[in-house]
Amino acid sequence: MKRTSNQNPAIEKPASGVINGLIGVVIFSGSLPATRIAVLEFDPVFLTVARAAIAGVFALCLLLLFKQRRPARRQIPSLIIVAMGVVIGFPLLTALALQYVTSAHSIVFVGLLPLATAAFGVLRGGERPRPAFWFFSVLGSLLVVGFAVSQGLTASPTGDILMLLAILACGLGYAEGAKISKALGGWQVICWALVLSLPIVMPLTAWLAPVSFSRISTPAWLSLAYVSLFSMLIGFVFWYRGLVQGGIAAVGQLQLLQPFFGLALAAALLHEQVSLGMFGVTVAVILCVAGARRYGRINPLPSR
Template sequence: MNRTTQGWIFGFLGMLVFSGSLPATRLAMAGFDPIFLTVARAVLAGAMAAAILLLTRQAWPGRREISSLLIVSLGTVVGFPLLTALALQYITAAHSVIFIGLLPLSTAIFGVLRGGERLRPVFWLFSGLGSALICGYALRNGVNGALAGDLLMLCAIVVCGLGYAEGATLSRKMGGWQVICWALVAALPVMLVLLFLTMPASFASIDAASWWSLAYVAIFSSIVGFLLWYRGLALGGIGAVGQLQLLQPFFGMMLAAVILSENVDQAMVLVTMAVIACVFGAKRFARPVARQG
């Protein structure tokens, strides 16, 4: 099996893990404040990441890697979880996952800016078409979420795309799991302080579903998913494998319908088929443009 195929397999598995993030966050917010939820998941994930790094005796990152790790940390450990949790105060999980369809385009753009990738024009055509289909699906359903929630989700997509691209570029040097573990550890000192500042007076009223959801976003969304995702991006290319997240809104919608009983209409099936075609089209033309000279 070649590197590109492995990259798409790892990327697909990572995408599946991430599909449960927003529904789980919405469920966890039934018991937790969004800021405390963001901090708690970062602390739990950071503690596990620190243990992994210690047990495997990893060398400390060099000075050149630290700035990139901070970008990854701000984008994926702090920015995206916090902004999405805040957005979910105004919009449903099913509505929020529609915006994830814009994440592949954001990742590809930052892959060019930060990772130095050069992709073919046809690739950008399929990527843009897939993103347009996602937006069209949202418009068909009215986009009746609060403006604040939509703007927060757009900001989340920008910072997450930057974090994905930066992490994937750095993982070529450090390895995917090392990147996300060090990014989590970089945020841990600040998050520990914020944990005590934002901790609720009592946990007595928090139900089991909120606790299990917190565990999911801390373990799977913050560590396991990134291990798979960064591995996929590093092997298959940032812009190419990143297109798999065009499928994430639909997996997320299905989970929102099953877990949260949120409404998902039949038009999703047709849009899903069209988006899958865009993913395969992007994959077909994802080979980077050869550099001149």
């Protein structure tokens, strides 16, 4: 009798999506501590365009090295949306917002990112999560918002508006990138989006560059390298692959963990205090992520 595998392809693919998505979230979580270090010595706007320019050059090299085909003409509009959302929009808007609000305040809006991604996944990706999915995603977002508010935050209308626009831009970029990744490939999408942004970010990088780099410290350079290569390129390779494998709505809820990973890294790298309340809320958020994953798809892949 022929032995059959105990592994279910219907389960393997979403599981791989969660793993890849989680790796992407962990990488993105390092952006906040790295940015905190970098903006002490780099102008925030220069940091935004410089990271995109550096990542764009590496992305172009990867595309040429692996001889990737050019995207079809019909795919260019989607790539432009990705570039405007996650390459330029989110980094620029958050850099501007952080001039008005604290980093802790921005956690409120990062906690809303899964909802934005799921909403654009419905609008742009054709996904239709069950009502229970929205319950868990809203609950998880409220937990993140409540935790941030409990820390004692200062408000700025200008900063809040900029952060809200940043979250909308990022959610759209995530959903659009996942949609086109099904045809173009995950890492190819972010690479082409970065390449398309080069004509804009390269001149801006040269124009906004400091007169002298002699006073820039090693930690600042390492932070710029991290946000350029990991936050802007490598993280998206895993993230878009996860969204395609596990679904935009379901895997997108892993973003709920990003603020807590970021705080943990900030505590380890910047020696910031982390309260016990953070860990309690993190456990509750993980349960919400599990619930959202369960109801993230209406029609699961059939068993074989």
